[in-house]
Amino acid sequence: MAAYFILLCSSVILARLPLRAILLRAAVVLPFSATFACVALLSGPPERAIGIPVKSFLSALAVLLVVATTPLPQILRALESLGAPRMVLLVVQFLYRYLFVIFEQAQHMRLAAKCRGGFGGAHRSKFAAAAGVLAVLFRRSYERAEGTHQAMLARGFDGHFRLLTSGRVDGADVVFLTAAVVLPLAFRIGAGL
Amino acid sequence: MADPVIQVRGLRYTYDDGTAALNGIDFDLYPGETVALLGANGSGKTTFVLHLNGLLHGSDSVMVCGLPVIGANLPEVRRKVGVVFQDSDEQLFMPTVLEDVAFGPLNLGLSPEEATARARKSLEQAGISSALSKSPYHLSAGEKRRVAIAGVLAMTPEILVLDEPTTYLDPPGQRELLSLLRELAQAKILVTHDMQFARAIATRAVFFEKGRIAAEGSVDELVHRFDWKSN
Numbered sequence: 001m002a003a004y005f006i007l008l009c010s011s012v013i014l015a016r017l018p019l020r021a022i023l024l025r026a027a028v029v030l031p032f033s034a035t036f037a038c039v040a041l042l043s044g045p046p047e048r049a050i051g052i053p054v055k056s057f058l059s060a061l062a063v064l065l066v067v068a069t070t071p072l073p074q075i076l077r078a079l080e081s082l083g084a085p086r087m088v089l090l091v092v093q094f095l096y097r098y099l100f101v102i103f104e105q106a107q108h109m110r111l112a113a114k115c116r117g118g119f120g121g122a123h124r125s126k127f128a129a130a131a132g133v134l135a136v137l138f139r140r141s142y143e144r145a146e147g148t149h150q151a152m153l154a155r156g157f158d159g160h161f162r163l164l165t166s167g168r169v170d171g172a173d174v175v176f177l178t179a180a181v182v183l184p185l186a187f188r189i190g191a192g193l
Numbered sequence: 194m195a196d197p198v199i200q201v202r203g204l205r206y207t208y209d210d211g212t213a214a215l216n217g218i219d220f221d222l223y224p225g226e227t228v229a230l231l232g233a234n235g236s237g238k239t240t241f242v243l244h245l246n247g248l249l250h251g252s253d254s255v256m257v258c259g260l261p262v263i264g265a266n267l268p269e270v271r272r273k274v275g276v277v278f279q280d281s282d283e284q285l286f287m288p289t290v291l292e293d294v295a296f297g298p299l300n301l302g303l304s305p306e307e308a309t310a311r312a313r314k315s316l317e318q319a320g321i322s323s324a325l326s327k328s329p330y331h332l333s334a335g336e337k338r339r340v341a342i343a344g345v346l347a348m349t350p351e352i353l354v355l356d357e358p359t360t361y362l363d364p365p366g367q368r369e370l371l372s373l374l375r376e377l378a379q380a381k382i383l384v385t386h387d388m389q390f391a392r393a394i395a396t397r398a399v400f401f402e403k404g405r406i407a408a409e410g411s412v413d414e415l416v417h418r419f420d421w422k423s424n
Contacts, residue, residue, distance in 0.1 A: 073288035093288060100330050101282050147283035150248050154276045155348060156268060156300030164295050164305045 001054055003187040008061045015069050022068070026060040033057070072096055077163075090161060098148075102141050109133050197221040198258050198352055198380050199245060199274075206240060206251035206404075214240040215251060216404040222352065227374075227381040229391040231415055232401030238384045239279075241401070242354045245382070246274040258351060272301060275350030275379075279357040281337035285329035290316070290340050293329060297348040311347050319343035319373060335366030342373065353379045359387045388416055388423060 012019050033056035041049040066075065076089050113133060199222040206215040214237050222228055230238045243249040247262045247270055255262040257270045278284045287293035291312055298308035316322045321339040324332055329340060338358065345353065355374075359367050371393055374381065385391050391398060391412045398412045400419055408415060416422055 071288075073292070076288075094286065097286055097288065097328075097330065144280075144283060147278065147280060148286050150243070151276075151278050151284040152286065152296075153248060154246055154271055154278075155297035155344065156271050157296075158268070158300065162299035164292055164299070164309055 001058070003190075004058050004184065005061075007183055007187070008058065008065060011065055012061075015065065017065075017068050022061065022064050026057055026064055029053075029056045029060045086161070098141075098144070101144065102137065105140055106133075106137055109137060195224050196259070197223050199382075200256040201244075202254040204241070204244060204251050204254050206244065206249060214404050215244075218404075218406055220399065220406065222380050222382060224380050225378070226397060227383060227395050229395035229398040229412055230382060230384045230401060231386075231388075231391065231398055231412075231419075231421060232407075236401040237404040238401050239356055240404075242276065242356060242382060242384060245352070245354060246271045246276055248276075272348050273351045274354060275345030275348050275352070276354045277338075277341050277345050277356065277358060279360055279384075281334070281341045281361075282329075284341045284344065285337060288328060290321070290324045290327050290329060290332075293340065294344045294347050297344060301348065308347075311349075312343070315343040315347040316340070318346055318376075320369070333366075334361035335363065335369065338362060338366070338370065339373070346377070351379060353377065353381045354384075355381065356384045357386070358383065359385065359390050386423075388412065388421065392416075 009019060009023075012022050030053055033053040037049045037052040040052055073093075076093055080086060080089055110133070113129060199220070201218055201220040204215050204218040204220075205213070207213045218237075218241060220241075230241070232238055240249060244251055244255050244262070245257065247264075247267045250262075257266075257273050260266045260270055260273075262270050285293050287296055291309065294312035294315055295305075295308040298311045299305070303311065313322065313325070316325060319339045319342045321336055321343060324336055324340060329337060332340065338361075342355075353374075358370055358374075362370060367387075367390060371390065374394055381394075383391065383395060395412050398410060398415050399406050400408045400415045400421075408418060410418075
């Protein structure tokens with residue numbers, strides 16, 4: 001486990017990412033995995049219980065490393081070539097694209113409400129105001145989805161997504177892939193001996 | 194005179210809630226023309242232009258380059274009529290600018306290589322090649338508008354429809370858009386409240402009122418007749 005941790009940390013440093021911030025961010029999974037570890041402690045050997053938070057932390061670290069170094073379109077394309085369902089990937093792609101737009105819209109509405117003294121007063125009225133904002137936000141998001149669908153139709157969309165595929169493998173990719181497969185495998189075999 | 198590229202006769206459209214949005218529109222667009230559609234909010238301008246590439250269907254009285262706008266002709270009609278929407282965020286939905294601009298050509302059945310080549314050419318034409326690999330989210334309003342126009346140009350349309358093209362653009366952005374549109378040879382329809390912009394580019398204007406065309410003429414004539422000055 002320590003070897004995997006060192007491997008991931010070295011990769012984070014090599015990728016010139018802030019190690020401390022990445023470690024802290026990966027630690028977000030710990031409260032959840034700790035809960036499961038407690039349950040596992042009651043029902044099985046302690047090594048297994050310890051394994052749960054450690055493995056989930058390492059997995060989170062690996063995910064953060066990938067997300068921080070690879071643009072989402074490339075990750076999605078890779079997932080597609082690995083056989084992930086296309087529809088799911090399309091939903092993720094649209095979610096990623098429009099999350100920012102909807103978030104911006106929510107910020108504008110929050111600001112507009114604040115300017116007119118919204119979200120003040122008792123908790124009850126705050127809750128009512130927030131519920132109203134959510135309803136309007138949903139409506140606006142729905143309208144935007146309609147607009148986007150029209151824009152897609154206007155450019156000849158017939159229900160089938162056709163993408164530009166530009167998956168080229170170069171030298172750096174081969175080196176990375178070899179290191180990513182060989183090193184963890186070597187640790188695994190080494191630990192088993 | 195050459196045949197009109199768009200011919201609309203007696204077009205009517207009523208929304209599902211019973212609102213009559215278009216009450217008998219007669220309209221012709223000739224090659225090389227730039228027509229400004231003026232009129233109050235809710236007068237039917239945007240509803241009208243959505244009929245030109247079959248996004249809305251009223252009565253079957255819209256012809257594009259001699260083709261009736263009906264189901265079987267929609268792919269060809271949508272290639273011929275390029276619509277640039279008011280809100281660029283609605284139009285730019287792919288993860289990168291290049292992919293977004295190539296979306297239309299791929300739908301036309303072009304190979305990825307051909308679509309990429311065409312997308313690059315359109316981005317160059319719209320003066321925004323530098324944004325090729327960026328995410329549309331990271332662009333300014335003016336850049337988004339250029340990418341949206343490039344996405345439409347990549348379909349090699351014969352008619353360009355622009356809905357409120359100057360919205361969100363700063364004055365330099367408006368000037369750039371103006372010079373870009375002047376360079377494009379296509380016949381254009383411009384829905385706008387920006388009279389300065391309309392005056393600078395439109396060869397003719399029509400005024401919408403309650404789902405009808407109330408008058409036609411030059412931009413100046415209509416501005417004067419309907420007191421349509423902004424200040």
